[in-house]
Amino acid sequence: MDNTIINIGFNCSNEYAYITGVAIASILKNANIDDNIHIVILHKDIPIYKQNLIKSLTQIRPCTIEFRLVDNKVFADYKNLEFGTGYEYSNYRLKIASICNDLDKIIFLDSDVLVMKSLSLLWNLDIANYHIAAVCDFGRNVIKNYTLKDKDRFPNISVNTGVLLCNLKKWREDNSEEKIRESYKWYIKNYAHWPDQQALNITFKNSIYYLETKYNLGVLAYINHLYDDEDEFLNGIKESVILHYCGAYERPWLCPSAFYAAEWWQIARLTPFYEALLVYACDYKGLFMIQDLCNKLVSVGEDLHIKISYAMCKVFKFLPFEFIKKKYQYYKNKHDMFKSIKNNNWHCHNYRYYY
Ligand SMILES: [Mn+2]
The missing domain is CATH 3.90.550.10 (Spore Coat Polysaccharide Biosynthesis Protein SpsA; Chain A)
Known part of the structure; x- marks a missing residue:
């Protein structure tokens, strides 16, 4: 070198x-x-x-x-x-x-x-x-x-x-x-x-x-x-x-x-x-900032795409295909996360319980 x-x-x-x-x-x-x-x-x-x-x-x-x-x-x-x-x-x-x-x-x-x-x-x-x-x-x-x-x-x-x-x-x-x-x-x-x-x-x-x-x-x-x-x-x-x-x-x-x-x-x-x-990390304002930003993230409209994909995978997940089961789990995780953001429950205080 x-x-x-x-x-x-x-x-x-x-x-x-x-x-x-x-x-x-x-x-x-x-x-x-x-x-x-x-x-x-x-x-x-x-x-x-x-x-x-x-x-x-x-x-x-x-x-x-x-x-x-x-x-x-x-x-x-x-x-x-x-x-x-x-x-x-x-x-x-x-x-x-x-x-x-x-x-x-x-x-x-x-x-x-x-x-x-x-x-x-x-x-x-x-x-x-x-x-x-x-x-x-x-x-x-x-x-x-x-x-x-x-x-x-x-x-x-x-x-x-x-x-x-x-x-x-x-x-x-x-x-x-x-x-x-x-x-x-x-x-x-x-x-x-x-x-x-x-x-x-x-x-x-x-x-x-x-x-x-x-x-x-x-x-x-x-x-x-x-x-x-x-x-x-x-x-x-x-x-x-x-x-x-x-x-x-x-x-x-x-x-x-x-x-x-x-x-x-x-x-x-x-x-x-x-x-x-x-x-800086102890400053509680940091937590509110995170919540605020998460709410903005939801407003981008990404959750609609997740919602539809999740609903579709839910219907087909009983078929014997591994990739559909994998996709279902993927969209379920995303869907749960967005739901949690919407309910304003998503910041680092409950982060460790969430995952
Ligand atoms: Mn970066």
């Missing part, structure tokens, strides 16, 4: 700084001894004292940690309908090729990840002929149905962009940022959800290198039955490289009793902001 510098990028807000810090601590704790790591954090508002605390994570293991201030004005065209203004930083990854114009390649990660192993194998994959490398999205059928009438604009299998390996040299050669901007503008005119992810899927439709599931494992998505193919997750978790706490709202920093939260807190304990994270 060569010893080139592994560039790893994050976008981050002041509010998420320590959570991103835990992701960084996990990279450092689990790196190989000869990994040469450079971390770039794109931000707009992280105060110096927090930057210094995050930089002190080099005590876990030597590396370089750099903060780059991004001008929000550059993102005036990227209004995020889903989250509103103030969340522009979630789109910073759409312009990494110009913000990081000194780098030819970068692993770009969401803040809600935990890295379990060295990223050197991921880094050394040959993606010279591709713009991005990413893992298939766990709930790609939901996304596919959501945008069905425009299906030709999207790749056959869409990817989750929480873990990205980007060929920035190719982005610059092909003027990809302009294309991403066009995709984004078209998307938000027609749809609301996941605009940054969808803009990348549209733009790089024919230039995606598909990564193994182990590089982006939606642990909460799995426990909430959001995986289209649960075996995909079960195979990937055996050799997990990156855990991703997406697709659900019981994040480990809000719900320390949730699935795979213990692993996250084990890393959090290595950081100088462990106590700050503890206090």
